[in-house]
Amino acid sequence: MKSITHLTRTVKQGLSILKADSKVTQGLVYASENRRTVGRLVYTSHIPCNGLEELKSDEDLGVCVEVWFRKGGKQLVGMGHESSELSPDAVRQALKKAKRDAVPDPDFHGLYQPEKGYAQGRRRLSFHDRRLFSLSDRAEAKFLSRAAWETIRGTVHGIAPYARKHRLSPKQLAFILNGDHFIVRESMALASTNGVVDSECSTIVLSFLTAMLEKERSKGSAWSARSSLSGFSPYVLGKQAARSAIQGVGGLRVGGGTYPVVFGPQAVAELFGGLLLSHFTLSLIDFGASLFAGQYGKPVASPLLSLSDDPTIRGGAGSKRVSCEGAPTARKVLLNKGVLTGYLSDSRTTNKMLGRVTEATAKLGVSPTTIARAIRPSNGFRFSDGGGRAASSPVGTHATNLVIDSPTPLSMERLLRKVQNGLYIGRLWYTYPVGGYATGIISGTAVADSYLIRNGKLASPILPNTLRLEDNLARMVRDIIGVGKAKVPTILWASDEITYAPCVAVDGVRFVSIGQE
């Protein structure tokens, strides 16, 4: 991969090209390189398989230019990109495209403007593993291959005693291991006419495993999310996945109805990261479909729930020091004890709200001019392609590390005791806003790692794919009755953010019994 010095040189040279153009009011040059390397695992004891199914990578490199300029009495904004090049010529080419494609967006009021003291306030945190950046192709192939096969070995070691105990042949065992190790290396640099010059490297090491004893209809998960290889143990993860699958053996079918439920970290990530988070983006507030439209400063959830996006967590898999617009990142509190206190935003959306104060006041419930901190544009990122900060992508609003918290967190034992008799739902699947965003209506299925709670303790496992969650997200966050202490960094398939997810207990959750044979 190219050095960060190379990217920085590109954006500085690019900036002088923009500054030499008298028609450019404001401009930004952004250069990036991203590499996604995946070892995808498919092991089946009863069907011929490859074990390490895909050892692969894809990568991108490029430079983009954003300009705000005058033409024919109009102020136009445009973006141009040049792929796989970092030369001044590439910047010129991107500038040409940006000018050619520019549009007179009436809501665009300029690029990100750094706050006072910007240069002095810069922190020198680093969220990357240097070892990963220095891997050669050959070393990377060996490393990822070894990690993948170690994982399979760990899983098979985990499941073999079960097979021996029950005298099962591989075919009778019908064991499945599926998942991946996913390494993202991203580097970016940017320079703008507004005085921003910055760069950052980050690395993300994600693992997600699903193990299943298919004839027993028992499915379990294991995962990890970190920013470096430190503590990465693929063998242990494999064993954990096997153990989770064994724990689910003997699952029962549970009737439909309304239950108090403890949602486990994966299910919490699906509900909070996959569904709830978008309602805190300023763009969904602006569109009008957020559940929390017009409710700034008001209680919208249980007072037991606090929610923040924290890009500054040391060692956090989603941590970033600077946004892709050049804004220093900072912890943003979205919900404080159930009260709506902040939004995720990029500069374009924040400026738009500030440019339409009357309309924005109705959408927020308060004038945007009075809540500068709450709408601070620190979440403008160019996340793309399943990992990476790509120059080819326009800035969008994204979370980094979503942290779910409580003023009075409970231990797992106390959480279970609070529910007494109900359900523990460990993993949800395909949970979507089936009634549209604005209604809060959601549906998904309990797919793994789920148990009955009896007398305040985890009891029998629940058969996967037999319960469909059918409820309303707005109601569910109001009826939270407890939030766990232990927060687990959790990933979701195809999500950008890492959710630091504790267990969360919700009262009166509606499930429908499905899949009767």
Next chain:
Amino acid sequence: MRSTLPQHQTSLTGRGGVSPHIIDKKPRASARGGLHITSLDSIRPLVAQAPSEAKRKRSIKYVDVRVQITEGVGSWSEDGAPKASSQDWGFSLGVRVIAAKGIAASGYYGRLLGVSDFLHFPQVLLSAIDAASQRALANSLHKERFAQLMPLGQSVTPTELARIDIHQAIVEAVFAIDPRNITPDFFSNFVCEAGLRAKRSHPSIKKVEVSASSVISRQLFSSSEGAFIDQSSCSTGGTVFVLAQNASGNRPVDLYHHTGNQLGFEALSLGKNAHKMTLSQFARQIADEANTLSEAKPAPSKDKPVVVVLDPDLVALFAHEIIGHPAELDRAIKMETGYAGRSWFFTDLQKSMVGKKIGSPLLTAFSDPTLRGGYGHYLYDDEGTPAKRVYHINKGIFQDFLNSRQTAAIVGAAPNGHYKANDASVVPLIRMSVSAIAPGKSNPASIISDVEHGYYCVGHRIPSISESRENFQIAPRLIYEIRHGRLGRVFRDGRVTANSKDFFNSIDAVGSDFTIFPIPNCGKGQPMQAKQVGNGGPTIRAQAMIARGV
């Protein structure tokens, strides 16, 4: 074999037949200004020859290479005002190598490229093949050790590809209005106009966002077995997002929908799409629907099966979610257990639904990449397998899966050409093509008028499906009550829900109004690839429950 070309197609490049023996040409970029699909002409010989060259190494068993250039234009508007517009190209490369130092295993490499890579393409390609080879070899060594030492290692087998007939072919794109001739400025105005018309349609319409694109893409595929496919296609489509709220402050309605076709700009400017509407007319229709729903009551809850009539737009999503997806062989043989899920059509190699009754005799469903109308048309997939129709369900009996060469080899089937990727830099997956429920003979109007009491469900919205696709909840955009054969009140936010097999068995009428719709965003893979496919069907009548609308 050279493909037979439809008569109405427009030639893009005037390029000739495949000449795999010409290797002395250097890549040429017509200008530093960028790449065009015609730029691929100068690297065709190199791409054709490289896999066979690479396979000369003793440990290399198979190599394939995909190279792709896409050119196009896209724009986004909000309430009729321009937000962004772009005209650009993309250049991507992907390599697969199967190698054996122990048991045969695969390795992949992908990259997005630029002009300088094009100018140095021989080195770029060699380096990509080398990286993929190193991965395949490292994988092979570990695979061998595992298979020999582990007690449960017997199921780990060599990576094999089922045999296919080797083809060399050119497939040209079909369009009337070339996406390359559309300027960003013109396209932006076009998209703004559509948004403005929808925004002004009703006082209840609070927000309209419209995004659209029109692209042409060309991919070269070559393999060490001698295949060489030079295939181009167009894709033009638009998505409309609408938010409506009535004056009495009912909960807002947010709707979105997509239309388009594998054609040039005419897909949106002349209404050459499944909806037979221009983008402007289509945006207006979605606004009309949102306005209607803003005054509607929530759908009633029906927890026992009731009669439902589904229109072709909704049937397209049913065909996608509960027939097409579970008919993907990678899901069936558990390769997607951790991601996209498994399939209730297949338990293991000894037990499956193949040959068994899973639905009404009126239900026939297939995937057919040779059909046009959505986004699922092609003549060769991304491993050079010729496209052909696969019947999943024939008169209620389950028949066959979509497959790739590798999955076909595992189950002993013939490859049927459904291995596709979003672009050349990412690894293909088993994908739907045009996957649809076949037309029947009933008059769609009488399918409704024969109903004493039931619900007519119109348009598709958002699905939530069970992991093996055995149960579903799919939201139509509108649900009308049917009373005495006539449409009555309209309801909002309801969802049709059932166990898939019960639903298939309950089908008692299938219409003659078969239509193929464009599906723009089918997510699968790790990292996820959101792929364009085609889905369709006619009006059908069946029984299902309705999930409550509040």
